[in-house]
Every structure is written in C-alpha cells, then in structure tokens.
Amino acid sequence: MRLKNLGLVPYTDTYQAMQDFSSKRRADTADELWLCQHHPVFTQGLAGLASHVLNPGTIPVIPTNRGGQVTYHGPGQVMAYPLLNLQRAGYFVKEYVYRLEESVIRTLAHFGVTGHRVANAPGIYVRLADPFAHSALTGPATPKDPFKGLGKISALGIKVSRHCSYHGLALNVKMELEPFDRINPCGYAGLKSVDLFTIGVNTSWEEAADVLAHKLTALLAP
Numbered sequence: 001m002r003l004k005n006l007g008l009v010p011y012t013d014t015y016q017a018m019q020d021f022s023s024k025r026r027a028d029t030a031d032e033l034w035l036c037q038h039h040p041v042f043t044q045g046l047a048g049l050a051s052h053v054l055n056p057g058t059i060p061v062i063p064t065n066r067g068g069q070v071t072y073h074g075p076g077q078v079m080a081y082p083l084l085n086l087q088r089a090g091y092f093v094k095e096y097v098y099r100l101e102e103s104v105i106r107t108l109a110h111f112g113v114t115g116h117r118v119a120n121a122p123g124i125y126v127r128l129a130d131p132f133a134h135s136a137l138t139g140p141a142t143p144k145d146p147f148k149g150l151g152k153i154s155a156l157g158i159k160v161s162r163h164c165s166y167h168g169l170a171l172n173v174k175m176e177l178e179p180f181d182r183i184n185p186c187g188y189a190g191l192k193s194v195d196l197f198t199i200g201v202n203t204s205w206e207e208a209a210d211v212l213a214h215k216l217t218a219l220l221a222p
Contacts, residue, residue, distance in 0.1 A: 001082075001217055005209070006036035011043065011062060011073060014081070018166040021083055025164060031089075033216060034081040035209050038073040040176075042183060045069050045157050052184040059179060066167040068122065068157035069187035076175030076195070078209045080168045082220055087163035089222045096220075097122065097156065100169050103215040104154045107171065110211045111201045115153070118146055123186065124154040131199040151194035152185060172196065173208045 006014065014036060021032070042053060042061045045068035052070045053061055061070075073079060086096055104124045105115040115124040116137045127133055128151045156169045172195035180193035196203060 001084075001220065002030055002032045003213055003217070004032060004034050006034055008037045008039065008075060011038045011041040014038070014079075015062070015064060018081060018083065022161055022164050022166050025083075025085075027085075027088075029085070031085060031220075032083045033213060033220075034079075034083065035213060036079050036081075037075050037077060037205065038079060040072070040074040040179060042070055042072055042179070043157075045071075047187070049187065052187050052189075053182070054184065055182045057182065059182070064157075064167070066157035066159045068155070070183045071155045071157070071170065071186060072179045072183060072193075073170060074175050074179065076173055076205060078171040078173055078205060078212055080171070080209075080212055080216060082165060082168050082216060084165045084220060085163060086160065086165055089220065093158075093160055096160075096165060097158070099219045100156055100158075100216075101154075103212065103219045104169065104171060106215045106219075107208070107212045108153070110215075111196060111203060111208075113153075113196070113199065113201060116150070118150070121146065121186070121188070122156045123152055124156075125150040126153050126194060126199060128192065128194070128199075147188060147191050151192040151199070153194050153196070153199075155186060171208060171212055173203065173205050 048069040174197040
C-alpha cells in the first residue's frame, strides 16, 4: 500500500481526486492510503437528513456519496482514506469496516486510551469519565441513550465501487470541537465529540497520523 501525506487540503479537491483515482484504477493498480487534514467542512453522507445540520454558520455543507450521515472535518483531525481493492485483499465490506475500526482501537491503545465499538453505530467511542479504563462495555448505559457516558473520537464512512473502497475514517487529535455542536454527529442528537487532547493525550497530528498509518497498513493487508 502506497502511503501519501497530502497535508492540509480542501475537502472537495480530495473527494474529486478519490473518485478520479477509483474510476481509473485497473485490476493491477496498487492500493494507496491517503492521510490529510481538511479546512473546516461538514460532510453529509447518503443516509444524511438535512434536519441533522442544526446551525452550520459559515462552514460549508458538502453532500457526498459515502455511507453514514453528517460529520465535521477540520484542522487537527487525521483523515485516513484507504483506496483499497477489496476483492484482491480477500475480504468483504463488513470485515473491512471491522479492520478500519480495529486500526483506530489499536492506535488509541498506543496512547493508553481504550476505544469502544457501539452496536449499530459505526465509529469508535471512549468513556468520558475514564478514557484510560480497560474494562469492556457491557451494553448501553440506558436503552434510550446508548451513548450515555461516551464521547465519539473517530467517525467512519466509506464507499465501495467495483469492489474498491474510498472515503475512510477520521481520528480527532487536537482540533476545534465547537462545530460538532452545530450538528447531530452521525445523526445522533446530543452525541458528544472529543479528541485526544481533551481526554488527556497531548500528541502531535504527525505522531497520531504515523501510528494510525502503521495500524491501517498492517490490518488492511490481505
């Protein structure tokens, strides 16, 4: 897998570049992993509802063809876009999503943080009261609020076309979190978004991106 660090780039340019790469790739095209940051932007997935965008202000809202609903991207967040031939890798979409989430869980573990999955809510979450606790989640805190006591630190949304993936995942490192309050993140009203810095991990974007890239490269291997 070829690794490319694109730096701080506009979302729309990257979105178009991913589509162009995916439409032109052949059976022998090498897989790539793009890492970048974006200027502030809300992106709306195919399942997104306009009502989940509460108050975007001057931040643009961009419709996309990825799965999922609305989320926010901005500086201080690692965007990881695996451009992967799943057929050649030898696993299906469900397994691919599991591997993406596992890469985030292992990246967080590198920094001493325990990441959690929540059923039917793609992405990775941490315990707000003690993000360094190692005990597993035993189930939703309350049936009506499966996110009680949790904060979302990583969002995930993908597109698969002709057995090849694009879009990917976001890991919040040290960023402006206020824009998340202007939306229902991933369609969930009141869901709190956090980053590594706010839960007590002071690391650089570059270090977090490097760790995540290594975990993705290992876990996405055939």
